[in-house]
Structures are given as structure tokens and as C-alpha cells.
Amino acid sequence: MTEHTLTVAGVAVDTRHWIGGRRVASTETFTDVSPIDGGTIGEISRGTAPEAAAAVAAAKAAFPAWAATSRAERARILHAIADGVEKRIEELSIVETTDNGALLRSHRRGVMPRVAHNFRFFADWLLQMEHEDFETRGHTNHVSWDPAGPSVLITPWNAPLMLATWKVAPALAAGNTVVLKPAEWSPLTASLLADIAAEAGLPAGVLNVVQGYGSEIGDALTSHPDVRRISFTGSVPTAQRIAGSAAANLTPLSLELGGKSPLLVFADADLDLAVDLAVEQYDNAGQVCLAATRFLVEESVAEEFTRRFVEKAATLTQGDPRHEATDIGPNIHPRQLEKIDAFVQRALAAGARAVIGGHRNDTQYYAPTLLTDVAQDSEIVQEEVFGPVLTLQTFSTEDEAVRLANDTRFGLAATLATGDPERAERVTAQLVAGTVWVNCFFVRDLQAPFGGSRHSGVGREGGTWSFDFYCDVKNTVTAPNGWKNHG
Missing domain, CATH: 3.40.605.10 (Aldehyde Dehydrogenase; Chain A, domain 1)
Structure with a gap:
């Protein structure tokens, strides 16, 4: 050497x-x-x-x-x-x-x-x-x-x-x-x-x-x-x-x-699939540009979706990324961890509620977090956090779901959970995004356009x-x- x-x-x-x-x-x-x-x-x-x-x-x-x-x-x-x-x-x-x-x-x-x-x-x-x-x-x-x-x-x-x-x-x-x-x-x-x-x-x-x-x-x-x-x-x-x-x-x-991508969950979706897609957004400690960090869930299933999400998220293991059993590792750098926590603390101070998380677990690790009671124009909804921090909002109509999904300055990706192929066609046609996934996430083919x-x-x-x-x-x-x- x-x-x-x-x-x-x-x-x-x-x-x-x-x-x-x-x-x-x-x-x-x-x-x-x-x-x-x-x-x-x-x-x-x-x-x-x-x-x-x-x-x-x-x-x-x-x-x-x-x-x-x-x-x-x-x-x-x-x-x-x-x-x-x-x-x-x-x-x-x-x-x-x-x-x-x-x-x-x-x-x-x-x-x-x-x-x-x-x-x-x-x-x-x-x-x-x-x-x-x-x-x-x-x-x-x-x-x-x-x-x-x-x-x-x-x-x-x-x-x-x-x-x-x-x-x-x-x-x-x-x-x-x-x-x-x-x-x-x-x-x-x-x-x-x-x-x-x-x-x-x-x-x-x-x-x-x-x-x-x-x-x-x-x-x-x-x-x-x-x-x-x-x-x-x-x-x-x-x-x-x-x-x-x-x-x-x-x-x-x-x-x-990067982006601030939505996950749209309609009442006709397979909720188990939707929850699996939602929990997957914690991949790489939330440090994924394509992550669907904004959950938009139809009102009639929002309570059940949240309950199942919390149960599924509780099964994740956070710790040393070298261990086979670990699901969520550390965030990249102390500066990034400070940035993540600052986003969350400002959101909580503004009235958001942490369903899970909302705090550090260690000097290098941030707890998987889900925030509700967030306004559409709030910083936590509009700005990319790039950490294991997700938000949940509800909608009552398809038009409202599309409006909320498109209402940021970003447009990298979107994920849609629905059991209705006609709805999927209507909604995806209106979403502003370079990639849209329907009932799946992170399926990437190198021959497809990306941006x-x-x-x-x-x-x-x-x-x-x-x-x-x-x-x-x-x-x-x-x-x-x-x-x-x-x-």
C-alpha cells in the first residue's frame, strides 16, 4: 500500500x-x-x-x-x-x-x-x-x-x-x-x-x-x-x-x-398493494429522487390505509446497512441529517402531526416518518426533503387528486394505485411527470426515456x-x- x-x-x-x-x-x-x-x-x-x-x-x-x-x-x-x-x-x-x-x-x-x-x-x-x-x-x-x-x-x-x-x-x-x-x-x-x-x-x-x-x-x-x-x-x-x-x-x-412525487391511492385500489408501494418509499433511507413522498389517499379509505401502513412500517428494521436483516440504513452525512430534521421540526411547529417518527434515532439515522395535517402550500409538501419523511393528504374526487398531484414545481415521477384501468388511463394522461407507475414502483428499463x-x-x-x-x-x-x- x-x-x-x-x-x-x-x-x-x-x-x-x-x-x-x-x-x-x-x-x-x-x-x-x-x-x-x-x-x-x-x-x-x-x-x-x-x-x-x-x-x-x-x-x-x-x-x-x-x-x-x-x-x-x-x-x-x-x-x-x-x-x-x-x-x-x-x-x-x-x-x-x-x-x-x-x-x-x-x-x-x-x-x-x-x-x-x-x-x-x-x-x-x-x-x-x-x-x-x-x-x-x-x-x-x-x-x-x-x-x-x-x-x-x-x-x-x-x-x-x-x-x-x-x-x-x-x-x-x-x-x-x-x-x-x-x-x-x-x-x-x-x-x-x-x-x-x-x-x-x-x-x-x-x-x-x-x-x-x-x-x-x-x-x-x-x-x-x-x-x-x-x-x-x-x-x-x-x-x-x-x-x-x-x-x-x-x-x-x-x-x-429530483422531485416531490405523489402516490395516488384510490378507493378501488388493492390496499395491501398500495401499502406495500407506500412503505417502499423508505428505500435507501428515503434518499431516492423518484420516491413518492406525498401520499394522496381517497378519503373513504384513508383511515384504513394509514392503519395498515403503520403496521407495515413497524416491521422495518433500521440499523447497520451491512447486516442482512436491516431494511433502512443511515442518512449520508450529518449535514443531510440536520437538513431532514429541520424540515420535520418546522412542519411540526406549523401544525403537522407525526403518525410515526418525527425524530432522529441516532446521530446518523432518522426515524421513518409519516406526517399528516399538512397544508398543500406548506414547505414539507412542496420541497424535496431527501430523507425517510413522507406526508399524507386526502382527496374526495379524481379531479382533486390530479390537482394536488400536479401542484408542485417538480415533475419527475408519479405512482398510481387503482383497480380501474380506465381511471388509470385518464389520470396518467393528466399527471405532469417523466415516469408514471401504475400499481407498481421503480420498474426501470434502460431503453425507456428517463427525465x-x-x-x-x-x-x-x-x-x-x-x-x-x-x-x-x-x-x-x-x-x-x-x-x-x-x-
Whole structure:
């Protein structure tokens, strides 16, 4: 081991940046803390403008060769990266659980296999990407997807590697080179990804990983004139700052900014299913952008729904995320815990009632909370908490349910529980959301478009939509009989 290597649960992790195919240290560091116990994991290289410039320069230098690499070869390397992920699922899982506090069992069984799938899906999608030629007055139109250039990808802390590779995989498949900036609260698996990609044969400079604070290295990356795409997942205020930086260079943006999604429960719903869907919103300690945090329940079943919900929630086990029996782990950071508690205490002071929870369980853990007696225009209903805090309101008519569901500045997702397919069709057609689930939750297919409306984001990614973003889509029009002098 070297001074730049941490041992995290027996796994060696390099704390330096990965730039141009080599490790680069910064003179300054920042402290990475585990949310499990608040203990220090280690010191991580803290990049600033020089590291940002070096990473973009490396990506720019590597771009021509990678863009010219055949689709088949790019796909082969992406599959090799997926192979590397699968060989290291246990290591990636324990490191990520230590770093961000999400359940170890979830990482092993779902999250890390999904990381490998991200690479495999976009490798395969790349090989079948085509648009049928079409004719215009005898002229042939041919649509193609040209690599756009160096791409800056800024990713969040709630599902660090899965959400990073959701961006990295299509960007690389498209022929772009990448500078990945992971969240400073969960940087470790991005470093391991750099190792895996290098071992898979990804050329130097095609993937670069830089660590640090958004206000330092992030700003330097998003304002760089050589960056041709920026994809960001995070908060609205940060997205507004990024958009301002990108505006000077007209750099295209894809922004996924969280939400305040509703769960609509109608009286004709299967209440057991509705309760199961409702309790699922505590997944990842409530740190899920898609979570349906606002329960809108028809008045006639609200009391019964609440009773069953409380009974079901009481069966959840909160504690160490490394334990198999744990259902809810810690929140990511003391600052986030303070933010969550402040939301709840302000709501209680304003007249809300805590049916369950409403308090911390420990310095790192917030009790699963359900608040009622909340006004539609209240902060707790309108603003994203990003913790295990849910609200419950009632409605009497379908129109009222739709009105309440749409009455926020967000529009990322919505979930609907009903036994009436005609009602489902009517209501989903009126909901403002990028994704709507009917009698299910969190069913995600990578070929589907993903993104949000209003303040939940700009653009869509997934399947062909990802390539539309990461590429310059070109139409070539060829005249008929234009080859008479050929040969």
C-alpha cells in the first residue's frame, strides 16, 4: 500500500484522480466520512481548476481516436468493463456501503449487477442503432449519430456507481470521452471504476475521474470551452449554476434534479398493494429522487390505509446497512441529517402531526416518518426533503387528486394505485411527470426515456434518447443519379 491508497473493508482504493491513464495527486485533500458510524474513511485528493483543465485536455486528446473506433470495438470494451464489474461485485458492494450507507444486500443483489448491465445494455444498443433511410423527392436521407466530444458527468451520492455508469456507459458507447466528477460524499467506487476500465483495455484519456467540491473543480469543468456535453444529477440550485456556466459556451445539458412525487391511492385500489408501494418509499433511507413522498389517499379509505401502513412500517428494521436483516440504513452525512430534521421540526411547529417518527434515532439515522395535517402550500409538501419523511393528504374526487398531484414545481415521477384501468388511463394522461407507475414502483428499463418535467430536469436519457444527447445527430441528403462521373 502507498500513502495514496486506502484499505476499505479489506479493499484497496486509490485516493488520487485518474487523468490521462495515470494517477494524479492533489496538494490538498478532503475527508471522506462513513455514514454508518461517522468515522473517517480517509483523505481524498481535492481537485481544483488545474486538475479540471488536465482532465479535459486528456479527454480532448483522446477523443479523435476513440470517436474513430468502430462500434464493434467500443462495444467489446464496454462488455469487458461489465465483466470487470461482475468479477468485483463483492468489493464494489462493501466499499459503496461503507462510503454511502446504502444496504449491502441491495448492492450485492441489485445495484452492482445493474452497474454491469448499464455497460452491456448500451454496448448492445450501440450495435443496433440505426434509422431507416427515407426519400424526399427522390433524394435519400440518411440519419447518423456522430460523437460530440469530451463530456463532463457530475453524479450524486445516493447511488454513486449505478448512477455514474448510467451516464458513463452511453457517453462512451456514443464515442465521447468522459470526465467523471463523483459526489464528494461518496467518491470511492468511481476510483475503482477507473481501475476496472483500464484493466478492460479502455484507452488512456477516454475515461477520467476527478474528485473534489462542486464549487471548485465542478465549476471549472462545466465552464470549460472544450467540453461538449454536461450531464448532471443533483439539486436545482446547483443545476442553475451549471446552466449558467454552460451558457457561455452553449454546451448542451442534461439535468435530472429530483422531485416531490405523489402516490395516488384510490378507493378501488388493492390496499395491501398500495401499502406495500407506500412503505417502499423508505428505500435507501428515503434518499431516492423518484420516491413518492406525498401520499394522496381517497378519503373513504384513508383511515384504513394509514392503519395498515403503520403496521407495515413497524416491521422495518433500521440499523447497520451491512447486516442482512436491516431494511433502512443511515442518512449520508450529518449535514443531510440536520437538513431532514429541520424540515420535520418546522412542519411540526406549523401544525403537522407525526403518525410515526418525527425524530432522529441516532446521530446518523432518522426515524421513518409519516406526517399528516399538512397544508398543500406548506414547505414539507412542496420541497424535496431527501430523507425517510413522507406526508399524507386526502382527496374526495379524481379531479382533486390530479390537482394536488400536479401542484408542485417538480415533475419527475408519479405512482398510481387503482383497480380501474380506465381511471388509470385518464389520470396518467393528466399527471405532469417523466415516469408514471401504475400499481407498481421503480420498474426501470434502460431503453425507456428517463427525465423530469418542470424543475425536475431538462432532457431525457435512456436507449436512443441517450445517444441523441451524447451525439450530434446528422442527416445526410444525397441527390439521385449524382454518380455519373464516378469510376
